[in-house]
Amino acid sequence: MSATGHDASAVRVALLGCGNVGTALVEMIFDPANGREIELSAGVRLQIVGIAVRRPEESRSVRPWFPHDLLTQDAKSLVERDDVDVVVELIGGLDPAQRLVEAALGAGKSVVSGNKALLARVGGELADLASRNGVDLLYEAAVGSAIPIVRPLRESLAGERILRVMGIVNGTTNFILSKMATEGTTYEEALTEAQELGLAEADPSADVEGHDAAAKAAILATLAFGANVVVDDVHREGITAVTQSDVRYAAQLGYVIKPLAVAERVRGGSAISVRVHPAVVPSGHPLASVNGANNAVFIEGEHAGEMMLYGQGAGGSAAASAVLGDLIVAARHLRHGGSTPPASRRVAVDLVPIEKLCSPFYLSMDVIDRPGVLASVAGVMGEHGVSIRWMEQKGLGDEARLIFLTHMADGGAVSDTVAELRKLEVVDRIGAVLRVIGTESSGPSPGA
Amino acid sequence: MSATGHDASAVRVALLGCGNVGTALVEMIFDPANGREIELSAGVRLQIVGIAVRRPEESRSVRPWFPHDLLTQDAKSLVERDDVDVVVELIGGLDPAQRLVEAALGAGKSVVSGNKALLARVGGELADLASRNGVDLLYEAAVGSAIPIVRPLRESLAGERILRVMGIVNGTTNFILSKMATEGTTYEEALTEAQELGLAEADPSADVEGHDAAAKAAILATLAFGANVVVDDVHREGITAVTQSDVRYAAQLGYVIKPLAVAERVRGGSAISVRVHPAVVPSGHPLASVNGANNAVFIEGEHAGEMMLYGQGAGGSAAASAVLGDLIVAARHLRHGGSTPPASRRVAVDLVPIEKLCSPFYLSMDVIDRPGVLASVAGVMGEHGVSIRWMEQKGLGDEARLIFLTHMADGGAVSDTVAELRKLEVVDRIGAVLRVIGTESSGPSPGA
16 A cells, blocks of 8 residues: 555544534535545545434434434443544533543543633643554644644744744634724623624623633644643633723724734743733734624744734634544544644643733723823833834813823833822823733834 | 654755855854754754855855865765765756756755745646655745745645645845835836845846746645646746836825736636736735735635744845755654655646736726717727726826726637737837636626
């Protein structure tokens, strides 16, 4: 058999979980035309031998070829079956997904997963287990759905020193901030619309508080820097403090507010920063035009320069397409040998705490409209070494709103400034405090 | 040794050609810090054992570690050396590159190449030779430089039915058309600036006549559809007929003119069209904002939806980064087993000739400004079933310029219309005839 030839014996797949993504995956593999196409292009035949679900009677497929006879409630026994070569885990969450994935890897079975929560918590341990057993742990669907992000970072850019990865990796928050920017809606109106469209849960906190994006940031950082970054390493701020007026002022200044996951080398590369927060991005930056529920990851490499991988961030069949791509790779490795390089090289890096991280800042506050107030506010900022690059004052009846863009300032100095400003009797309310991204050359260092 | 472990023996690399890309590659591998990084991340050690160049005395590197002692003029002997595991071909062109690549593959050595001209002509034969010898033929650098495009199409999207690939794959023509759009320059002025910046050759025809993009279109079509598409299958139109007024009128209508390479399924998927031409793109389309010398490939998949891979299209170190990524994959396959799936599955597909291909069209013409002229022009269009969606007339002294956007029309009908219009005494000049892309739902079928 040649290295790229076709092997008649099928690679046998156990599927754990069969919601939207699982159903789409089963349909793609069982569709006769598509199945032949996979066989031709990949040189392997995939055979689903069992599908573990909690409630077999609730299978969502209406296709005549959907294999209802393969449904089982016993995921553990399915994973342990001798005739299973590869396990696809689409259950999500930590339990029982972690136990089942560990059982599969421990038994020498490759695993394909889209489970960002699991990977962001114990991805390093699972990768070690996969490596010790000589099998693959693949998870293209965990970040950006069908957009090729994980494999490009893991393989195409394997020889590249990645300097920074900035992603819009949560479709819900991007939808909300895009809606606020393009249609002038409030945060609450945009959230309600996202909920009506099924883009946000009734309890939206996993999205709007940045938990989902933080898991993806940990995965991206691990891939980009070869360090084992977990979700608890990620500094996290949600988008709930962003108001319609922040979005409008940002637009007037030539910026948009985007929900970013950022993983970057700092201090000349000796340390990294990994964080999730809404950021003020120049409207000419490629990430600024990523709107609606779309996702994108912007990568800066030492040699490769800047690149962006963009597409739909959600949808059952898009995620299924990513899972299928991984499944074909795992199946090819079983039939033709080989393995995917490890995501983490266990490189030890320092994580820089957010208060030590410099950037320009956007901040707005409502103050009592009387002479001398701006001088007091500017005085507090100056005492902390926060240098003002640009300021505008807008009248609001008895009050005035002050909007500032600062030069490069240290996160801790800005926090201290805000804390002290809150104590001033003339300051009524401090609004969003947002980092400005993508304008590194625009300001001098603090104190300059 | 575990599947992802580290093998102490180096993979030995022969480099053919050492211009900008080769020099950058050698520097990346020989830089001690970078070399260790590669070893850690990839689990392989790369060792360059020879560098074939035409004129060893003209080596471009100023690095102290550049291995001048490895330079040789005898490429053939270098490829044949027993201690060479992988050959990197960066000579370009057909001869002697083809002979050397064939010799390497025939001797069971994997090849990494960035040679689009070679791959677009004999890529199918070379892939067969690689497959028969159980080795890799990898060429990420051939399209879009460091932007991961070839591997995502070949692996990440292996389970996906690709419907269309549209790329801005030639930085020079994108620079020229972007310049004309953003700065109002003429084609000639923009070309001169591209030449001054080193983005265009003294003889710019490989770029402006679409030869470079046609080779890349053939490679993209082969990857997307599994058919063996060669450069002679690609319909090719250059950008030389596009004038400043076309760019301006397009902008007034909410469009930009972009140099595209398009490979798409047509007729319900039973046939494909592969072509290179400037196209009129709605300004909201993701490709519309790809400016300057940047490249991007926009992919539409049946399940994965729309995605775009974007970045710098040129530069020696970006291309070297792509070559190095491939080299690491080839080296891992040598040490840990495995192979990359074949690009072409030798699927037989019909190629639809350009005259049978429908789209909306943009066309402009200068006519004598007198009553009845528009009626004559519209009459000729109507006779050929070319239905006008939008028209504007602009006065030019004794003449008038007519600008048309048509509904969906067949390429042949538009050609026939243009040929007949040229014969009209009142038509002085026919300007650019451009396909409109990305607005499929905007017009009815011809004749409707």
